[in-house]
Amino acid sequence: MARGVTAAQGFRAAGVPAGISAKPGKLDLALVVNDGPRFAAAGVLTRNKVKAAPVLWTEQVLTAxxxxxxxxxxxxxxxxxxxxxxxxxxxxxxxVAELLGCGAVEVAVCSTGLIGEQLPLPNVLSGVDKAAGELAATADGGSAVATAIMTTDTVSKQDAVTDPAGWTVGGTTKGAGMIAPSMATMLSVITTDAVLEQPALDAALHEAVRLSFDRLDIDGSMSTNDTVLLLSSGASGVEADPAEFTTALTRVCQDLAARMQADAEGVTKRITVRVTGAASEDDAVVVARTIARDSLVKTAIFGSDPNWGRIAAAAGYADAAVEPETLDVTIxxxxxxxxxxxxxDRAAADLSGKDVLVEVGLGLGDGTAEIRTTDLSHAYVEENSAYSS
Amino acid sequence: MARGVTAAQGFRAAGVPAGISAKPGKLDLALVVNDGPRFAAAGVLTRNKVKAAPVLWTEQVLTAxxxxxxxxxxxxxxxxxxxxxxxxxxxxxxxVAELLGCGAVEVAVCSTGLIGEQLPLPNVLSGVDKAAGELAATADGGSAVATAIMTTDTVSKQDAVTDPAGWTVGGTTKGAGMIAPSMATMLSVITTDAVLEQPALDAALHEAVRLSFDRLDIDGSMSTNDTVLLLSSGASGVEADPAEFTTALTRVCQDLAARMQADAEGVTKRITVRVTGAASEDDAVVVARTIARDSLVKTAIFGSDPNWGRIAAAAGYADAAVEPETLDVTIxxxxxxxxxxxxxDRAAADLSGKDVLVEVGLGLGDGTAEIRTTDLSHAYVEENSAYSS
Structure with a gap:
């Protein structure tokens, strides 16, 4: 069974080598087509004030x-x-619109790669022609999309959930570094054949992103290109309960986020920072994110060192309510x-494995949140010091 | 001529090996004594909500x-x-108070090292006795203090300025990582023999710190122990003009901050981020700090890669007024x-040297600020992954 953008009925997809990437033969252009009968869509885009051209375009087309x-x-x-x-x-x-016989304003565009270079437009356009000729509703079509959007990712990322009621939601994502609040340098396309009105789709996507991609913070950087899109074909003919749909969509987004964490640049440890007892959920997110971003915490964990003092110090400078008297740290x-x-005894905490759970209790209220991050390793430095040149 | 805490008249100092550090024979306890005739003092302490015991103590004694x-x-x-x-x-x-014949509330305490371990108190107390016996008003006394407070620093750091009017201000600092807004994990003691009222001293210190230590951001982390103290003996007998004193003090603090930048953990590049044209000075600081903290910017510069797109992206997610239309980046x-x-052509920017100047023009107003930082190197990861265990 297909797991990505072709898992739901009503979608065809293709990924082709278009000669955009410097790597010869790499699949680098993807097309996802909604064959309907419905075409409602929603999106969440980067909050960076410097927005890539495709983000400016997609922002406009999503208004419809x-x-x-x-x-x-x-x-x-x-x-x-x-x-x-x-x-x-x-x-x-x-x-794309010409080939599909629709309006250009019904076509979203996403790009990822180095900032500040023009795309080779003839290659892009002939890639579009080629992809349109290879569109397939099969798992292969979805997998080709997942592969074509990879940059420093080492594995393609797909997931899908089918509801007993008869509808499916599935999707793909890419992103391995520069991932931060608002999902920096990540692209994700999610499709569903459930029947839902556009406002319900939009609400479901924002809630799912808030609890998944927005809770992943690899290096605190926010990209110019982040885009998450949700397309619905309604091809199952089954009307979905909005709450159930939101739950399924959140599961798919969380699974995709976990795959991004596991494949993050230079990762040697997968770290979950869980904050409980915060004065509010917002405070819990702020404290967890501050710890997850702290370079000293991340390097200590890379060194398998349960240096909880750095965690307590990071909690202490978070812009949230924190009282030393009730601050607990468990590793x-x-x-x-x-x-x-x-x-x-810090030696009692074993950090030799790949997964590290940092629990911080604030003892002030009921606010809880988890942020996923990774360690700061030699490989992260290596990969990011040699990316563009 | 002495450059550190004994540069000004009226001070004696000593640094001794007290057996606190794990490194046998390392100077690890220092004492700075003001012999008057005046004793006005001011301080700036960490804003971390988790404060070390010496910070809690010093906060109290400074109220006088x-x-x-x-x-x-x-x-x-x-x-x-x-x-x-x-x-x-x-x-x-x-x-200390017993040995000097004063009150304990006239003695500030500063500590630096690993969080979460008790100090070996007998060693500390016998170290105090020893240091009190070796107090000297010489350059050697000041240098011993500069050496005794070093942790991962590789060189001791001192500076002094003498005003033609006849007063001197000088001091020492330590700190090499975990340096961020509010001067994380840094200790600094500055002394002067100028005659100034306490409120003028206090105002001068806050202004000098704002324009020096607070503009140094190595890794965005803020420590539990940051302390900057200013002691005045009045021993020159010369009343200083508060504005001139502030200028001299700022110069000393900026020199000490530059020494900390040059000696930061794992540094291979000294980076200055200069923001001009911001809507306000606060905005300029926020944008410069966001760029200075961005791991992708810091790794790119480690790789001598003029990847200005990451700089533009970091400016774009800074919590300040930024308009793409007027955003310029010069490296x-x-x-x-x-x-x-x-x-x-990015290749035209030569980053092979040790100093890198990143200039960002925002084109929105007159706000200007500089933040000093360093690259994110293999050595930073190495040093911080192996610090405590």
């Missing part, structure tokens, strides 16, 4: 709440490329700090 | 605006050590991005 297709490329972000870059995005959407089940005072 | 002495130790932060840790700080101040004098659009 309706999409026939999404065209995506790796090999270039088409960000900081000015009018020429925006024209390239527009031309790409127009070519991999071992309570090391109670009331901001040493409470155990 | 008067200090006879400062006792400092490396080899342990005495943070997250509970009542036992606070008692150790108190006993240390009392021992080492080469304009690479104008109006958030590629404007030059």
């Amino acid at each position: 709440g309706r999409l026939r297709a999404v065209v995506l490329n790796s090999g270039g972000a088409n960000a900081c490329t000015g009018p020429e870059g925006f024209q390239a995005t527009h031309s790409t959407a127009e070519r 991999n089940g071992v309570l090391l700090c109670r009331g901001a005072v040493v409470a155990g | 605006g008067r200090l006879r002495a400062v006792v400092l130790n490396s080899g342990g932060a005495n943070a997250c050590t509970g009542p036992e840790g606070f008692q150790a700080t108190h006993s240390t101040a009392e021992r 080492n004098g080469v304009l690479l991005c104008r109006g958030a659009v590629v404007a030059g």
Whole structure:
């Protein structure tokens, strides 16, 4: 059974090598087509004030709440490329529209790769032609999309959930670094054949993103290109309960986020920071994110060092209510700090495995949140110091 | 001529090996004594909500605006050590007070090192006795203090300025990582023989710190122990103009901050991020700090890669007014991005040297600020993954 964008009925997809990426033969252009009968769509885009051309375009087309297709490329972000870059995005959407017999305003565009270089437009357009000729409703079609959007990802990422009522939601994502609040440098396309009105789709997507991609923070950087799109074909003919749909969509997004965490640049440890007892959920998110971003915490965990003092210090400078008197830190089940005072032998916490659970109790209220992150390793430095040149 | 805490008249100092540090024979306890005739003092302490015992103590004694002495130790932060840790700080101040014949409330205490371990109090107290016996008004006394407070620092750090009017301000600092807003994991003691009222001293110190230590951001982490103290003996007998004193003090603090930047953990590049044209000075600081903290910017510069797209992206997610239309990025004098659009060949920017100047023009107003930081290197990861265990 297909797991990605072709898991739901009513979708065809393709991924082709278009010669955009510097890597010869790499699949680097993808097309996802909604064959209907319904075309409602929703999206969540980067909050970065410097937005790539495809983000500016997609922001506009999403105002109608309706999409026939999404065209995506790796090999270039088409960000900081000015009018020429925006024209390239527009031309790409127009070519897709011509081939599908729809309007360009029904075509979203996503790009990922290096900032500040123009895309090779002739290659992009001939790639669109090629992809349109290879569209398939099969698992292969979905998998080709998942592969074509990869940049520094080492594995493609797909997931799907089928509800007993008869509808399916599935999707794909890419992203391995520069992942932060608002999902930096990630692209995700999710499809469903459930019947839902556009406002319900939109609400479900925002809730699912809030509890998944927005709770993943690899390096605190936010990209110019982040895009998550949800397309619904209604092809199952089954009307979905909005709450049940939101739950299923959240599960898919959380699974995709976990795959991004596991494949993050240079990762040697998968870290979950769980904050409980915060004065509010917002405070719990702020404290967990501050710990998850702290370079000293991340390097200590890379070194398998249960240096809880750095965790307590990070909690202490978070912009949230924190009282030393009720601040507890537990690493991999071992309570090391109670009331901001040493409470155990740090050697008792075993960090030799790949998964590390950092639990911070604030003792102030009922606010709870988890942020997933990774360690800060030599490989992270290596990969990111040699990315563009 | 002495450059550190004994540069000004009226001060004696010593640094001794007290057996606090794990490194045998390392100087790890320091004492700075103000012999008057005046004793006005001011301080700036960490804003971390988790404060080390010596910070809690020093916060209290500073309320009187008067200090006879400062006792400092490396080899342990005495943070997250509970009542036992606070008692150790108190006993240390009392021992100093006994030896000098003053009150314990006239003695500030500073500690630096690993969080969450009790100090070996007998060693600290016998170290105090020893240091009191070796107090000297010479350059050697000041240098011993500079050496005794080092942790992962590779060189000691001192500076002094003498005003033609006849007064001197000089000091020392330590800190090499975990340096961020509010000067994380740094200790600094500055002395002057100028005659100034306490409120003028206090105002001068806050202004100088704002423009120096607070503009240094190595890794975004804020410590439990940050302390900057300013002691005045008035021994020159010369009344200083508050504005001139503030200028001289700022110069000393900026010099000490530059030394910390140059000696930061794992540094291979010294980076200055200069933001101009911001809507306000606060906005300029926020944008410069966001760029200075961005792991992708820091790894790119480690790789000598003028990846200006990451700089533009970081400016774009800063919590400040930023308009892509007027966003320019210049690296080492080469304009690479104008109006958030590629404007030059990145290869023209030479990053092979040790100093990198990142200039970001926002085109919105007159706000200007500089933040100093360093690259994110293999050595940073190495040093911080192996610090405590």
